[in-house]
Amino acid sequence: MTAFILDHCVFTRSAMRSLLTDSGVRGNIYTLNDVLKLDTLCHRIIPDIVIISQRYMHAKDNGHILKTLIERLPHTFFLIFIGNENIVYNAVVPLKSNVIVTSKFLAVDGFTQLFRHFAGQERSPIASRAKRCTPLRFSKTERRC
Numbered sequence: 001m002t003a004f005i006l007d008h009c010v011f012t013r014s015a016m017r018s019l020l021t022d023s024g025v026r027g028n029i030y031t032l033n034d035v036l037k038l039d040t041l042c043h044r045i046i047p048d049i050v051i052i053s054q055r056y057m058h059a060k061d062n063g064h065i066l067k068t069l070i071e072r073l074p075h076t077f078f079l080i081f082i083g084n085e086n087i088v089y090n091a092v093v094p095l096k097s098n099v100i101v102t103s104k105f106l107a108v109d110g111f112t113q114l115f116r117h118f119a120g121q122e123r124s125p126i127a128s129r130a131k132r133c134t135p136l137r138f139s140k141t142e143r144r145c
Helices: 008-023 035-044 060-072 110-119 123-132
Strands: 003-005 029-034 049-053 077-082 094-097 099-103
Touching: 003 008, 003 035, 008 029, 008 049, 008 110, 029 035, 035 060, 099 110
Parallel strands: 003 029, 003 049, 049 077, 077 099
Antiparallel strands: 094 099
């Protein structure tokens, strides 16, 4: 199993690496801090899990690259987390069957359940609800998909 972690903060990257390892994810875990490097690496290696900080979504080019990446890799689990200290919640918001938005403040058990579920190691009520969700539609273009 291959996982990529995209975050500016070395501490968050380290914590996510530990969470993946503790959740039983075995294989290569790459930590990155650049969207272009992520895109290049995804052309060489198809990841099973990609963890992305929402801070990368704000730049115009980054958002387009990440959206294209998500569309190109429908069997990869994407976890986008919000790290804003002013937004503390323990919800899991599914956008697509393979894309979930959550907070850095989700309990460790919640992250573990998500990783294990998407790695095929256990059934999780939280993750299975997310996988069966009806994706949100934000525009007329997405409604046609």
